[in-house]
Amino acid sequence: MRGRADSEMSGPLEERHREQPDDGHDDIPHGEDDVPHGEDDVPHGEDDVPHGEDGGAHDARRARWTAAVTGAVLAVAGLAAALLRLTGSAPALVPAAYALGAAGCAGATLLGSRGHTRRALWLMVGGVMVMALGDQFD
Numbered sequence: 001m002r003g004r005a006d007s008e009m010s011g012p013l014e015e016r017h018r019e020q021p022d023d024g025h026d027d028i029p030h031g032e033d034d035v036p037h038g039e040d041d042v043p044h045g046e047d048d049v050p051h052g053e054d055g056g057a058h059d060a061r062r063a064r065w066t067a068a069v070t071g072a073v074l075a076v077a078g079l080a081a082a083l084l085r086l087t088g089s090a091p092a093l094v095p096a097a098y099a100l101g102a103a104g105c106a107g108a109t110l111l112g113s114r115g116h117t118r119r120a121l122w123l124m125v126g127g128v129m130v131m132a133l134g135d136q137f138d
Helices: 012-019 055-087 093-113 117-136
Strands: none
Touching (some): 055 117
16 A cells, blocks of 8 residues: 555455445434535636636746746856857857856747746746856856
8 A cells, every 4th residue: 555545455445435325314413504505606707708718728828928938038148158258358168158147048938938937937047147157167
């Protein structure tokens, strides 16, 4: 038994559930003030669901856009910093670190636009850390 719900061992609790038929009524007494549990329990307002979508799809779309745009902004900033450091008197490691961090953020843009927002976030964090390391060498 590995904690699975479909384990082969049956206990006394399972035997009790087999003996009692399910007649659709639970054993909890209901008073007059109780609201029946059904689909129309929760009042729906106009702000609950935006334009016929469920909230999860809207949140996922917003997370994808946020990851994609943030990755693109960080990639452009890293590329601009690499070009600025390349024209200056900084060691060659500095613009290389900025360019490598920008490449990581560009990869995060692709991951974020495809819905892999958690991986995109960590790739952006890694890219910014590489850029910060290049800044330390400056």
